[in-house]
Amino acid sequence: MTIHSPPKDWFKWPHGHERLWIGLALVWCLIMFAMMPYWHFNGKQNSTGESYAVEPDAFVERVEQFTAANKVGEDPASGIPIVEPPPGGDAYLLGRMWSWTPTLKLRQGETYRLHISSADLQHGFSLQPMNMNFQVLPGYDHVLTLTPTTTGEFTIVCNEFCGIGHHAMIGKIIVE
Numbered sequence: 001m002t003i004h005s006p007p008k009d010w011f012k013w014p015h016g017h018e019r020l021w022i023g024l025a026l027v028w029c030l031i032m033f034a035m036m037p038y039w040h041f042n043g044k045q046n047s048t049g050e051s052y053a054v055e056p057d058a059f060v061e062r063v064e065q066f067t068a069a070n071k072v073g074e075d076p077a078s079g080i081p082i083v084e085p086p087p088g089g090d091a092y093l094l095g096r097m098w099s100w101t102p103t104l105k106l107r108q109g110e111t112y113r114l115h116i117s118s119a120d121l122q123h124g125f126s127l128q129p130m131n132m133n134f135q136v137l138p139g140y141d142h143v144l145t146l147t148p149t150t151t152g153e154f155t156i157v158c159n160e161f162c163g164i165g166h167h168a169m170i171g172k173i174i175v176e
């Protein structure tokens with residue numbers, strides 16, 4: 001079998017419907033591109049972009065201190081502490097293979113500064129059913145300014161594949 005190279009004049013400029021579809025795809029790309037800055041300034045569920053460098057061990061220590069100071073209970077099934085941060089104050093959430101800790105108990109209408117980081121590798125914070133998604137990286141304390149507007153139980157799933165227990169990496173935020 002021989003491989004033949006295409007004839008020298010193989011390229012034909014798009015024409016007719018082909019041109020139309022390329023044009024539509026290009027316009028759609030530009031709309032999507034413009035939406036990125038638009039949502040940054042007008043979206044209601046955006047990150048404020050506030051983040052700080054932190055050693056993973058130091059963050060784990062902060063989470064432990066926060067948990068010890070504000071613990072109100074424990075999940076009977078998982079043993080994960082339930083923590084109620086002071087209204088209007090700082091809350092901490094740690095992602096690690098393969099859990100989210102602690103379970104946070106928040107109050108509707110109060111604004112919290114939620115510090116999120118990872119103890120090991122990259123995880124994804126995905127709050128359901130709100131579908132809010134943020135990257136969780138070791139070495140970065142990512143601060144989200146959060147004001148719960150609805151009460152109920154919200155599930156945190158990890159949306160970055162992080163190993164064999166990834167599917168079981170489920171956390172909880174309770175809003176009362």
Ligand SMILES: [Cu+2]
Nearest residue numbers: 123158162169
């Ligand atoms: Cu994960």
